Amino acid sequence: MNITSIAFGAAVAVSLATTAGAQELKYANWAPPMHTINEAQIQPLADAIQEGTDGAVTLRSFHGGELGAGPADQFVRVVQGTADMGWGVHGYTSSQFPKSLILELPGALPLDQPGYAALWRAFDEELNGEYPLTEVIALWASEPNILMMRDKEVRTPEDLKGLKMRVAGSISAEAMEALGATPVQIPMTQVYNGLQTGLIDGVISGASVMSDFKLNEVVGSVTTGPNLGRLTFYTVMNKSAYDGLSEDAKAAIDEIKGEKISQMTEEAWVATADAALNAARESDSTNVIDLNEEERKAFDDALSEVTSEYVAEVNGDAALAAMRGE
Template sequence: MKHTTLSVATATAIAVGATISIATAAGAQELKYANWAPPTHTINAAQIEPLAKALSEGTDGAVTLRGYHGGELGAGPADQYVRVLQGTADMGWGLQGYTSSQFPKSLIAELPGALPLDAPGYKALWQAFDTIKGEYPQTEVIALWGSEPNILMMHDKDVRTPADLKGLKIRVAGSISAAAMEALGATPVQIPMTQVYNGLQTGLIDGVVSGASVLSDFKLNEVVGSVTTGPNLGRLAFYTVMNKAAYDGLSPEAKSALDAMKGEKISKMTEEAWIATANKALEAARASDATTVIDLDADGSKAFNDALADVTDTYVSKVGGEDTLAAMRSE
């Protein structure tokens, strides 16, 4: 699989030459938020709208934030970070896993078993921020959060043991979930989430490892026939960043309004919305005659968790992430 690498030097060069995309009219500033997902996605109500409200209220309408949805500022979630650096967008969200080489220590939060299933991902990421902040050059980090725990969602296969995954093509978000699926005997396939529906429908992939929120956010409930929960398959991690020059150029009132929201506050709000969406989607799957939900208990999950333990240990050692993992775990 191919992963995009964005070096600090490259990021700096892009940012220095970027044109800040703040539209100015009659003294008002409109900040652009790039959202590659549809406007119905959880990110809109969970994060974009609260940030927009805070900025508008904090500046008496002098600074507004507009969401550009469905990839209007450029298709594809993998390029979100670069769009912010270039000034195509002032702010945008993405997945660290889509450009895995840029975020080696941030991705520790995604590792199977790195965090308990019920541990808040946003808190772990912010606890470790001092060890990972260098992975976000030339931006102001607005939010860092995690998804609900990953589960397996299959088109027409039931998965109860690792052996059931042998040879199946499973869509993954990045290098972490790819290594996990390989350890379980599956073949990882990396395609954007926006292409997963069609991939399941056409047989390009047999299943997907992700959080249950995608069942509703991307309508995968229409093409997923079986769901497996229980094993600690890790989770996804996300970021929202702002062009550093755009942030530094904000009025004192706008900066104060944004500072009151950014960090753990908006991260917590976003993650809790993600989990609420996931819980609702999973409840709908349980109630659907078209979907089989397999909930593995501790004994049933053990074979998966045992097979994945080496994935986590190997990755942490490879990236020198022992301090980051300890911080995420509050050790």
């Protein structure tokens, strides 16, 4: 759904409600309360707002989709005012974020470079228009994607042929198709059951999901090494709600938003991923396969056209160059 088509009246209603003196801001979190997002981002935002306004404005988080089920609807939920603030995965609504999604492409960014900095380098000139009717609070990326399998071992692209792989959006779907797998797009909240029942054979995502969504209980094999891209995320605030805040509340949010909270969030994501992958290495029930340079190259070569074709399709050369700092 393209957000620019949402009725202006909804934004006006939110503005009136906000200026009428609402003191509690609502943050929509579709993930469980123990997810990394809570400690990494929601709590620091809540602390900053409360301290910056001496408690006159607070931020309350609603976990597990309490403000509405469905991770794919997060951006719309904020624009329509169901939540004042919320986070989401760009890939869940791919058509809304064509250039932001460039960072998810295989090989778009070296594995050791932070995603949040790349997104903010491109934001003002290339990405800003993809976030209408909102104030962008954070943009960040996950740790690099790996392959997590139910009961198969993947060492070559051929090992994926015919397997059903859960993907987060169109980018990872095209990557899996290029490797011969069948992409299955279901929310991360349904992946545990999908792996457990055999609905899917595996998932392409960052290692943090093994602990954040307890996939360590149903993943038997992990493959690391190839540059399979990474997931990207956003946190946005309803623009009318933001504009209706007191000067103190605005200043408190302005102080932490942007690269500051984005870096904090991404670094927490990576720390969670590192811990989850280390736990997998130590586990008797999970086999971690680290591909060597030659083995990685087979994947990189198979995926190179996915990246070049997508960038050309969305006229994204300038966005990719900005993300890379070129």
